Amino acid sequence: MNFDLSDDAKTLKDAARKFLDARAGPQAARRVMDAGLAQDAQLWAEIVEQGWPAARVPEAHGGLGLGADEACVLAEEIGRSLAPVPLMSTLAAIEAILIAGSAAQQAEWLPKLAAGEAIGCIAWAEGARSPLQQPAAVLEGGKVSGEKSPVIDGLAATLAIVTVAGPDGPAMALVPLEGVSRAGQETLDLVRPSAKLQFESAPGEALGTAADWVKLTERLAVLSAWEALGTADAARDMTVAYAKERVAFGQRIGRYQGVKHKLADMYVKAELARAHALHGCWAWEADAPELAQAAAAARVASLDALKLTAEEAVQLHGGIGFTWEQDCQFYYRRNRLLAASIGSRAHWAERLVRALERRNRTAA
Amino acid sequence: MDFNDTPAEAAYRAQVRAWIEEAASDYAEPSGTPFALDDFVARCKAWQLRKFEAGYVGITWPKAIGGQGLTPMHQIIFNQEESRSYAPTGLYSIGLGMCIPTVFTHGAPEIAARYVPKALSGEEVWCQLFSEPVAGSDLAGIRTRAVRDGDEWVIDGQKVWTSFAHRSDFGIVVTRTDFDAPKHKGLSMFIVDMRAPGVEVRPIRQMSGGSDFNEVFFTGVRVADSHRLGEVGEGWKVSLTTLMHERLAVGGKPRHAPGYQALMELAKRVETDSGPAIERADVRQRIADTYIADEGISLTQMRALSALSRGQVPGPEQSISKVVVAKTMQEMTAFAMELAEASGFTVEPGSDLDKLQSSYMWSAGLRIAGGTDEILRNIIAERVLGLPGDLRPDKDTPFSQLKPL
Numbered sequence: 001m002n003f004d005l006s007d008d009a010k011t012l013k014d015a016a017r018k019f020l021d022a023r024a025g026p027q028a029a030r031r032v033m034d035a036g037l038a039q040d041a042q043l044w045a046e047i048v049e050q051g052w053p054a055a056r057v058p059e060a061h062g063g064l065g066l067g068a069d070e071a072c073v074l075a076e077e078i079g080r081s082l083a084p085v086p087l088m089s090t091l092a093a094i095e096a097i098l099i100a101g102s103a104a105q106q107a108e109w110l111p112k113l114a115a116g117e118a119i120g121c122i123a124w125a126e127g128a129r130s131p132l133q134q135p136a137a138v139l140e141g142g143k144v145s146g147e148k149s150p151v152i153d154g155l156a157a158t159l160a161i162v163t164v165a166g167p168d169g170p171a172m173a174l175v176p177l178e179g180v181s182r183a184g185q186e187t188l189d190l191v192r193p194s195a196k197l198q199f200e201s202a203p204g205e206a207l208g209t210a211a212d213w214v215k216l217t218e219r220l221a222v223l224s225a226w227e228a229l230g231t232a233d234a235a236r237d238m239t240v241a242y243a244k245e246r247v248a249f250g251q252r253i254g255r256y257q258g259v260k261h262k263l264a265d266m267y268v269k270a271e272l273a274r275a276h277a278l279h280g281c282w283a284w285e286a287d288a289p290e291l292a293q294a295a296a297a298a299r300v301a302s303l304d305a306l307k308l309t310a311e312e313a314v315q316l317h318g319g320i321g322f323t324w325e326q327d328c329q330f331y332y333r334r335n336r337l338l339a340a341s342i343g344s345r346a347h348w349a350e351r352l353v354r355a356l357e358r359r360n361r362t363a364a
Numbered sequence: 365m366d367f368n369d370t371p372a373e374a375a376y377r378a379q380v381r382a383w384i385e386e387a388a389s390d391y392a393e394p395s396g397t398p399f400a401l402d403d404f405v406a407r408c409k410a411w412q413l414r415k416f417e418a419g420y421v422g423i424t425w426p427k428a429i430g431g432q433g434l435t436p437m438h439q440i441i442f443n444q445e446e447s448r449s450y451a452p453t454g455l456y457s458i459g460l461g462m463c464i465p466t467v468f469t470h471g472a473p474e475i476a477a478r479y480v481p482k483a484l485s486g487e488e489v490w491c492q493l494f495s496e497p498v499a500g501s502d503l504a505g506i507r508t509r510a511v512r513d514g515d516e517w518v519i520d521g522q523k524v525w526t527s528f529a530h531r532s533d534f535g536i537v538v539t540r541t542d543f544d545a546p547k548h549k550g551l552s553m554f555i556v557d558m559r560a561p562g563v564e565v566r567p568i569r570q571m572s573g574g575s576d577f578n579e580v581f582f583t584g585v586r587v588a589d590s591h592r593l594g595e596v597g598e599g600w601k602v603s604l605t606t607l608m609h610e611r612l613a614v615g616g617k618p619r620h621a622p623g624y625q626a627l628m629e630l631a632k633r634v635e636t637d638s639g640p641a642i643e644r645a646d647v648r649q650r651i652a653d654t655y656i657a658d659e660g661i662s663l664t665q666m667r668a669l670s671a672l673s674r675g676q677v678p679g680p681e682q683s684i685s686k687v688v689v690a691k692t693m694q695e696m697t698a699f700a701m702e703l704a705e706a707s708g709f710t711v712e713p714g715s716d717l718d719k720l721q722s723s724y725m726w727s728a729g730l731r732i733a734g735g736t737d738e739i740l741r742n743i744i745a746e747r748v749l750g751l752p753g754d755l756r757p758d759k760d761t762p763f764s765q766l767k768p769l
């Protein structure tokens with residue numbers, strides 16, 4: 001039994017942590033927020049230099065050919081550092097093309113995405129629709145029409161994976177973004193901006209089938225779970241440190257059980273989620289039938305951990321936690337972005353139960 | 365990542381599986397109604413003896429004392445395979461899981477030679493005499509007294525909540541031997557013969573109905589000094605060995621306790637006002653939550669196994685186990701009963717709900733036994749997250765000078 005990240009992934013994680021500790025973190029997030037930028041372009045250039053967007057791209061297409069483990073640890077460290085860069089969206093677009101792209105599509109786009117010459121985004125959202133509901137957007141005669149909002153990293157991206165109505169549910173289209181009109185879409189997350197993309201007969205190509213989209217959402221659920229875990233751990237670490245410092249009634253507040261038991265609960269929820277996130281990572285890498293259930297559980301458990309942690313982090317900081325100047329807001333806000341990024345908690349809980357029902361039927 | 369055994373692990377598993385399939389074939393799935401205590405004891409003894417004869421006891425213990433000298437991984441493989449059957453084991457989890465490791469870690473070699481083999485064969489049953497009416501979570505506050513008299517010690521006092529004391533041959537008892545030292549410093553641990561003159565065991569009825577635990581009175585009970593475990597005054601340190609083994613022994617979901625699958629099964633059969641229960645959104649959300657807790661703990665154990673399999677120490681994440689398991693059991697079973705409306709609380713032996721109901725009753729004890737939910741949260745906060753300890757104003761005062769509140 002080896003239910004643990006690979007040694008290579010652990011090495012990458014340590015390197016990423018070190019790099020992002022120095023280069024990202026709440027201060028960098030604040031600079032981007034204050035300046036209203038689409039991303040930290042300098043940091044993105046350095047990340048491209050590190051080869052992270054190339055992680056999952058096969059060597060034949062100029063990438064590193066790494067596994068799901070490596071993608072997951074990158075997500076975790078991006079989540080921890082809040083790095084204002086479009087890495088998660090680019091990794092997501094790469095995953096879409098890996099799952100569903102034709103040889104020609106892979107040859108055209110994977111090298112560019114790996115080298116940072118293209119930036120990806122996943123344009124699935126249409127207001128209150130869920131990721132598996134039929135979208136209003138359409139692909140007809142090589143042209144995509146429709147409006148997508150909010151599209152995370154949609155301002156920085158140059159290539160969109162757009163969901164369009166298909167014969168059996170949402171399908172994907174590959175749409176370069178030159179000439180597509182876009183505007184910033186204000187969201188609660190002020191560090192990773194979103195956009196409204198207006199496709200008006202934009203040239204695009206079909207990308208795989210509806211089943212490919214379902215599979216992509218499962219991999220993205222796993223990736224988002226790791227990202228959420230990283231964010232939750234950072235918020236908890238910050239709060240634990242504060243609880244060891246802050247004094248009230250002649251004691252460090254961390255001595256009070258009302259405080260320490262909340263912190264223990266954050267840990268419990270995070271470790272429960274980590275077990276599922278590992279399971280999801282395994283199922284993705286092994287292309288196992290358990291992916292549907294493992295991904296859904298990872299997503300739900302990680303959102304639970306992040307929500308509790310982000311909310312109670314503010315609470316345990318007291319008044320200072322509620323200020324604009326303090327960093328709690330970043331985690332509190334990111335918690336809402338991640339909860340919306342690829343389908344809600346309720347959506348995934350339902351998918352989890354469906355997956356369990358399918359499995360039970362097969363077993364019976 | 366993979367969930368596969370190494371070739372050596374797979375070989376051991378195959379051997380164990382074949383043996384259990386044969387040896388445990390006559391144990392059927394029990395109904396929700398527990399066995400009468402005598403039957404339970406007899407069944408456990410018979411199974412323990414079979415394991416003893418086949419060499420599946422004391423798997424990780426040194427060969428010199430009658431163990432198999434294998435790794436924790438072997439133990440876990442055996443447990444996993446054993447839990448596929450309905451072979452009964454509960455009588456020995458405290459004795460073999462906690463007491464005997466304390467005996468051979470801290471007792472003299474002759475003592476280990478006397479007691480370990482008969483514990484392994486199941487002939488002698490052991491209990492853990494720690495909690496008292498005045499002290500459970502705050503174990504170092506116990507008052508049972510042991511006074512030296514030549515080569516012997518004389519014990520007076522009272523223990524409580526002692527599981528299976530009424531079926532035990534021996535126990536390990538923590539006593540106070542120095543009332544003038546601070547509370548953690550004046551304790552000593554002994555082996556006591558449960559049939560010695562002056563030991564009186566009175567079963568206590570649990571709220572779940574059965575009587576698995578007891579109060580135990582000691583009146584002038586004599587114990588030879590050779591039966592002391594650890595140095596005089598070191599009883600706290602010795603008890604930590606027991607408690608460490610306790611956390612390992614009572615961690616996960618109790619074997620065969622109903623989990624998310626039981627809820628799914630029930631929900632498929634129950635018709636509610638708004639259609640079959642399995643179609644109700646709140647039911648589906650609850651199934652998801654229960655899966656995340658149950659399966660999350662199993663997966664967390666897999667993480668620990670991976671570390672053990674590599675010869676490493678498992679990470680601190682194991683500490684989340686009992687807090688998650690016990691509360692999830694309580695929440696899930698209560699929800700399941702409510703799903704069945706009024707029939708959820710009518711008792712009908714052998715019904716669907718029977719197991720869920722007894723699991724609900726038992727979950728309340730599980731949240732207390734072996735460290736309460738609150739104490740376990742303290743441990744996570746203090747030992748894993750490094751937060752400052754609770755205020756312990758009585759820690760440094762001689763025990764005899766502590767003023768009652």
Ligand SMILES: Cc1cc2nc3c(=O)[nH]c(=O)nc-3n(C[C@H](O)[C@H](O)[C@H](O)COP(=O)(O)OP(=O)(O)OC[C@H]3O[C@@H](n4cnc5c(N)ncnc54)[C@H](O)[C@@H]3O)c2cc1C
Pocket residue numbers: 257458491492493494495496497498499500501502524525526527528577729730732733734735736737738739742754
């Ligand atoms: C089914 C069962 C089997 C048992 N078997 C055995 C056995 O075989 N041998 C044995 O020695 N004992 C046994 N016990 C006893 C068990 O270990 C104690 O009940 C447990 O440690 C709690 O102690 P207590 O009952 O004195 O409760 P208390 O310690 O008085 O606790 C009462 C309440 O106060 C809370 N509390 C106490 N201290 C703190 C704190 N510092 N911070 C926050 N809250 C606190 C507790 O969490 C609890 O909610 C068993 C108990 C049960 C329920």
